[in-house]
Amino acid sequence: RHLALDDALAHARRMVAAGADLVDVGGESTRPGALRVDADEELARVLPVVRELAAEGIAVSVDTMRAATAEACVAAGARIVNDVSGGLADPRMAAVVADADVDYVAMHWRGHSDTMAARATYVDTVGEVRDELVARIDALVAAGVDPARIAVDPGLGFAKDAAHDWQLLGSLDAFTGLGHRVLVGASRKRFLGRLLPEGAAVAERDVPTAVVSALSARA
Template identity: 50%
Template sequence: MTTYWRPLPQVGPARPDNAPTLAGGWAWFTHVEVLERGQAPQVEPVEALPGDWRARLTAPRPALMGPGWDRPRLMGILNVTPDSFSDGGVHAEAEVAIAAGRAMADDVDLIDIGGESTRPGAREVPVEEEMARVLPVIRGLAGGPRPLSIDTRKAGVARAALGAGAAMVNDVSALSFDAGMAALVAEAGVPLCLMHAQGGPETMQDDPRYDDVLLDIFDWLAARVSAAEAAGIDRERILVDPGIGFGKTLAHNLALLGRVSLFHGLGCPVLVGASRKRFIGTISGAGGGRPRAPGSVAVALACAAQGVQVLRVHDTSETAQALALWRAATQGSWDEDRP
């Protein structure tokens, strides 16, 4: 039976001498939760960690595209689709999207640009149409203060986006949609985010089921990381995303968020994109889109407390302000050069 070891992260000044740093970041831990399929979780002191798990959980993650991992990093969402679930296509016009990207640059560390909606029930967008949406925006923001990520499942779109100035690929299919994506990313030598999804957008919310959602997704992402490495993509360039809302019920989402620190055991930076998702509205009663901003910020802070390195968000200024105060209150640190 496979045993999984989840760190129980803490932040703040009361750090014992024996507490290792989680992934070289801002959190530390003295205990781990031992997880096995069909068994009740057990808590053990950090000394019980096997050597391979300890190495993966504590090794500093290499910096990607500039900033390191001394604090949570924000990925600003810039959807340039007419049918986005979160903003109703407000950025569908290129000039509007470029202006929005420039405005969010003060609050985020990178900007994720997508031209195909992956909301439940969304249709697949042809390559030419997706490129027509994203390329003008990428060209308009390239060379700005923040690196750009292309959110796409398609190698043709990714190739054109990288040529236009994008510096990272965010593939919600984890290289499983387009057989050419792995070779493209390997050749380009850019960072890659592998996200879990059960099924495609058309059917993923029909009736998602798991034996153990947390451990199933951990194993699935581990296999996709191995597949990416086999294709020539260095693990040091890979991020992992458990895919909140992609083929998950509300209970599945909460199970993942409650123990998201397990994914540090993959040895890669962890990215979470829960912003404005349906479960936030279900729990809070907030309507779709911007009314879910406070709930989205709350989830982002909960992820930061578990050492999640990248938070993919719509409400960039609100999340940046909340993180700044969270860091000041819990760690006594802040960016003193901010206006």
């Protein structure tokens, strides 16, 4: 939403002033149905923001599925690579993360935004998501990524409907038990919108976002 450099920097600084410990910088939307941004455009969007924020001493993560973007942003000061594909979208990602020795968030993923809805089919939601994440962890470690650097994300809203999301939130112990840090990204997602009156503004999802986030942190 903040494509201009000055706007992005100002927004990030407001977040830090409000108490944010980390700013996640991404150059393409991953919402359901979103079209992909090409690699050059993504890098042009995120790299100047990452470089400037890191120079100011702000902790930055880069949200990308592309190894080249991750590599450039880590070189510019990003401390974390947040990959919604868990390394599946770009076969070079694991090697880049291993070489950089930075923290890496591997999210559960079944495909890009234009196909994910069709893949939201589970017999055992929690078990299947857990097992698919374990497979990603094993692949990352085999590629040389330090296990202590890996965090996992069950991927709320990604190839999942609202019922799947609530099942995962009710079973976070299945993921904390893997021995890795767990990231839960609920921010303004559609399953929270279903708790509100029809037609409610997206911004009204902020309170349920905060509640879900706080409860998840205690799981």
